[in-house]
Amino acid sequence: MPPRRSAQWYAGDDRNSYIHRAWMRRGLPADAFDGRTHIAIANTASDLTPCNAHLDEVSRSVAAGIHQAGGIALNLPVMSLGETQVRPTAMLWRNLAAMSIEEMLRANPIDGVVLLGGCDKTIPALLMAAASVDLPAVVVPGGPMLTGTFRGVPLGCGTDVWKLSEEVRAGTLSAAEFQRSESSMIRSRGHCNTMGTASTMGLLAEVLGMTLPGVAGTPAPDSRLLEAAHATGVLAVEMVEKDRRPSTVMTRGSFLNAIVALAAIGGSTNAVVHLLAIAGRLGVELTQDDFDAAGAEVPLLVDLLPAGRFLMDDLYRAGGLHAVLAEVRDLLDPAAITVTGRPLVDHLDGALVYDREVIRSRAEPLLPHAGIAVLYGNLAPDGAVIKPAAASPHLLRHRGPAVVFDSIEDLHARLDDPDLEVTADSVLVLRGCGPKGYPGMPEVSNMPLPAKLLAQGVRDMVRVCDGRMSGTAYGTVVLHVAPEAAAGGPLAKVRTGDMIILDIANRRLDVDIPDAELAARAPSEQAVQAFAAPRRGWERLYTDTVGQANTGADCDFLLGSSGPHVSRESH
Incomplete structure (x- = not known):
């Protein structure tokens, strides 16, 4: 048997090997350090x-x-x-x-x-x-x-939280019934x-x-x-x-x-x-x-x-x-x-499908084209993504005026304002939610819809954000916009009323203003004030070193492999 890496600690008769073995001899067998x-x-x-x-x-x-x-x-x-x-x-x-x-x-x-x-x-x-x-x-x-059930219907944890909470906001489900569903949502251990x-x-x-x-x-x-x-x-x-x-x-x-x-x-x-x-x-x-x-x-x-x-x-x-x-x-x-x-x-080999309702055949798929679509344009120079399978077909190509929110707090404060100028054709834009801006790129891209539109029966709108979305969420949501607003991306310059063009077939996401005008605009002062500015700890290190979504949002000093070797011996 070739030498084990662990032998670098345990083999030998010097002081360090003694210490490593002795402190681990708490019920291990006598041969635990003999090459096992x-x-x-x-x-x-x-x-x-x-x-x-x-x-x-x-x-x-x-x-x-x-x-x-x-x-x-x-x-x-x-x-x-x-x-x-x-x-x-x-x-x-x-x-x-x-x-x-x-x-x-x-x-x-x-x-x-x-x-x-x-x-x-x-x-x-x-x-x-x-x-x-x-x-x-x-x-x-x-x-x-x-799977748990509520009122006789299976519950999808996460997804049905979003759906039920929107029904409460729309007035079609009582708050008491919503709370009653809590004990049904999580039936067992597991994710x-x-x-x-x-x-x-x-x-x-x-x-x-x-x-x-x-x-x-x-x-x-x-x-x-x-x-x-x-x-x-x-x-x-x-x-x-x-x-x-x-x-x-x-x-x-x-x-x-x-x-x-x-x-x-x-x-x-x-x-x-x-x-x-x-x-x-x-x-x-x-x-x-x-x-x-x-x-x-x-x-x-x-x-x-x-x-x-x-x-x-x-x-x-x-x-x-x-x-x-x-x-x-x-x-x-x-x-x-x-x-x-x-x-x-x-x-x-030998894998079989036992229920064709759950697992479709290639000949009869749920959707013929279901992968992640990567969009580019003057609103996303380094790309953005959308999951067409979770989007509404009638919104896959859309042009509408932006309704811009400078932060999550701004969204929460104004979204349900009866005087908010928004229609079903509007495009909700939320910025300051990328890796640097929040920090941490929260799952907020699937913004709730304005209450007055929910009351009208609207259940999906085009939404654009530099943050992420829960995998349990759904809707016509463009996310991971890069560069994010806090990293100098053009999302910071969009204004309410600008026309946003989404064209998934052609992989485009644009704001319909001349490039020169967009370049000359200053970022929203309110957005800049809301960007994260941590002074210490992990948040500071993260904000200073994190990359953008299009590269995986890892920290620059963690890219690559350092291997299994310890840089210093113990003394």
């Missing part, structure tokens, strides 16, 4: 990340598998981000979580790692960290919750049961090759998740023996496969910034335009909220991710491998 494989379980379980709270149980199954394979399992609690809990937005700390996890993986005597995540930012942060350290690594996604960011990134982790094949999408309460967790522990020891690392698994072909899958499942637009960030850690060539080039013509095959009708446990019973991928197998890179060492496509 040490696997960390990077565990994002936290009571304040409710979607990940069950990962301690999953961790125990992983540990059992590691022990069965002859390894040493080491629980490593790592920074966790609860999307529904932390303020101002979990995205502010994705890069910090990735950095802290990276440093702990590199600093400790481990040979490989099992990554446990679920809620939106946890799996991206774990993958970014693993990519930067490049130790053998494998993901166990925490899985979606089971959102819609095709939101958590579901998307769990599935894409598998398409990237970073999970035991077949595990992604397993509902969190399902006993088969624990079975897969055990098998993952066994696999982690094998991966160390075979020196199978993230850099050998996540290639450009793997990322292009993920883009194809993103379209086929109707996944979250947040996957764009996460996949770009992960690729940036690996040095894999991937751009925003690849999402359009590789995914725009891919059909939407999964009929799930927010783009469809069903929910994640329906997808699982209908055949799961492999059944979807089998439908688009010819579009996948056959050379891209998984943590098993075998190509992803080899694991699709």
Whole structure:
């Protein structure tokens, strides 16, 4: 057996080796330091990340598998981000979580790692960290919750929050009934049961090759998740023996496969910034335009909220991710491998669809073209994205006057003002919500509609923002506008009444004023005053170093990989 990385800490008879061994001799077997494989379980379980709270149980199954394979399992609690809990937005700390996890993986005597995540930012942060350290690594996604019902109707968590809250504002649902739905919304452990960011990134982790094949999408309460967790522990020891690392698994072909899958499942637009960030850690060539080039013509095959009708446990019973991928197998890179060492496509043999209502065929898709559309124009010189599958068909080409909000606070203060000059043809513009401007690029792009328009029956409008949108949200929303207003982007210069032109077919987003006039305009003073200006701490470091959405919104000093080597020996 080749020497393990952990032997750099434990082998030998000097003082440092003694210290490393002695302090770890708390129940480990006598031969724990004699060349056995040490696997960390990077565990994002936290009571304040409710979607990940069950990962301690999953961790125990992983540990059992590691022990069965002859390894040493080491629980490593790592920074966790609860999307529904932390303020101002979990995205502010994705890069910090990735950095802290990276440093702990590199600093400790481990040979490989099992990554446990679920809620939106946890799996991206774990993958970014693993990519930067490049130790053998494998993901166990925490899985979606089971479907709850309210008044006899299945609830899609996230998506139905938006819908029900709009019904309250429209006067068609009482506040008391809205509150009563709370206890029905979250039926079990696990993350959102819609095709939101958590579901998307769990599935894409598998398409990237970073999970035991077949595990992604397993509902969190399902006993088969624990079975897969055990098998993952066994696999982690094998991966160390075979020196199978993230850099050998996540290639450009793997990322292009993920883009194809993103379209086929109707996944979250947040996957764009996460996949770009992960690729940036690996040095894999991937751009925003690849999402359009590789995914725009891919059909939407999964009929799930927010783009469809069903929910994640329906997808699982209908055949799961492999059944979807089998439908688009010819579009996948056959050379891209998984943590098993075998190509992803080899694991699709025998995949069957058990419910054609949930998983459509290529011949009868939910939508023929469902990928992320990347828009350019004088309003988005570095691009913006939109998810056509979640948009209203009649708004895919639209021209309307801007109604501009200089900040989220400005939006909340004026949106429902009866005197607000707004019609169904207006384009709601919200700025100051990008990585630098907020900071953290919050999920506010799917702005609520003005109350007076809701009362008229309007349920969608064109909305433009430099922030993000929850993967559980829906609507004709242009987001990730780059450069953002706070980084000097033209969005800062748009005025109420300017005509905004959206043309998804031609991939355009423009404000209909001469370029010279736009260039000569000063940014909105109110917007500039609202931009974030932190004085200290992570927010200051983040604001000073974060990149734009079109490159993954990672911090400039975190791009690339530093590898597993510790820069200094202990003394």
